[in-house]
Amino acid sequence: MEQRKIGIIGLGVMGQNLALNIAEKGFGVTVFDPWEEARAAFGTSLKKEAEAELSSRIMVADSLDTFLSALPSPRVILLMVKAGEPVDELIGKLKSTLVSGDVVVDGGNSHYEDTIRRQEELQKMGALYIGLGVSGGYEGARHGPSMMAGGDPAAYALMKPVFESIAASYDGVPCCAHVGLGGAGHFVKMVHNGIEYAIMQIVAEAYMVMRDVYHLDTTWCSRVFADWNEGPFGSYLMEIASTVLSQPDDLNKSGSLVEAILDVAEQKGTGRWSVEAALKYGMPSTTISEAVFARTMASQKNQRVKASKILPGPDSKTAVVDSMSLKALRDAVFASVIVAYAQGFALIREATEQEEWGVRLSEVAKVWRSGCIVRSKLLDTIVTTFDAEPDLINLLLSDFFVGLLADYQEDWRKNARLCAEHAVATPVMSAALTYYDGYRTERSSANLLQGLRDCFGAHTYRRTDCDGIFHTEWK
Incomplete structure (x- = not known):
């Protein structure tokens, strides 16, 4: 034989x-x-x-x-x-x-x-x-x-x-x-899928802003994504977003197919596994978790339909769409995508350190540059960054991304305000901005949290001015 x-x-x-x-x-x-x-x-x-x-x-x-x-x-x-x-x-x-x-x-x-x-x-x-x-x-x-x-x-x-x-x-x-x-191979693939969840949700949120704030039709939205894809942060998901939005509905012979698709997202579990791993290894992978919960929210279609008729929201007019407003949205999208990658790589780093797997982040980024769903032009820069700084604890701390996010943050915040004013839910873009601000906060509110924990549960706390573990009889 x-x-x-x-x-x-x-x-x-x-x-x-x-x-x-x-x-x-x-x-x-x-x-x-x-x-x-x-x-x-x-x-x-x-x-x-x-x-x-x-x-x-x-x-x-x-x-x-x-x-x-x-x-x-x-x-x-x-x-x-x-x-x-x-x-x-x-x-x-x-x-x-x-x-x-x-x-x-x-x-x-x-x-x-x-x-x-x-x-x-x-x-x-x-x-x-x-x-x-x-x-x-x-x-x-x-x-x-x-x-x-x-x-x-x-x-x-x-x-x-x-x-x-x-x-x-x-x-x-x-x-x-x-x-x-x-388990490094399947762990890295799992986190890849978690990042995929996050970026897909960011793209979907950008579409929702264009549709519900600027009232652009799917043809316009497709062109916007195609234009963004030609820039320095083009990606496979950006490319196919343009493709999906431009697909005609052959069944009804009119309109765009995406308008006929039920807004109930499904999932197979790798996104949830990524969130569970983030909790296990103590990493705030919030863009991934919010992307998973966004799909869960989408699955509650009947409840959302009912709530839309009961819960009040702001009265807002159509926002003016021009090159500057679309630039603000683009910058918010790109900044959020950077955070999604940063959180994913940080999760891989923490897991490989705890498990002693020996994963090199530059090698992971190289593998993701073609063939996979999260491939993007940005990965070239990520490869260069981790090659130069293999011990970098978070992508956001590299000089390149520090400068880039400094340039983007005004538009990032402008887009967040616009979405809040128009009651358009953007959970992952919002989570990305919140993570950015939380990560750059020198003194957080956790001092009060520890005080509360000690007050009701005698969980103790540490002080800023001396070593040791303390408990107070609160009055």
């Missing part, structure tokens, strides 16, 4: 497209799915591939035993199944067949703590485990994703030729890397 370089279990859209991508780069691939219908559908689709050579590099196994027999030693098995119990169930079936040196790669959106547990379980058997964050959606999987691997460096070394060949590239450099030990 002909042996194949790599095996893939799971023939959903991502698994199929990664198989095609790997085969296109010249590697032999054996694929398997427990569902006969999935195997049959993929086999049929292979016959439609324009290049017969591509199909010849892919073998669809009809059983798990056949799949395993087709792989050379050490076997490399990429799992592309739903996160959670399906991964554990599949690993349970593989355990009796794995031998020392075999490599299992989880390419799904698994929780990093599950990845750490699975690594430890397989390590006892001598098998190696990689938690692989894959970003870019189904298009990225087919033509070049961004990939963040965590786990044993020896396992990554075996996979490196495949990963580097199928990954997106930026200036000729593959957008994949072994980002760190343990």
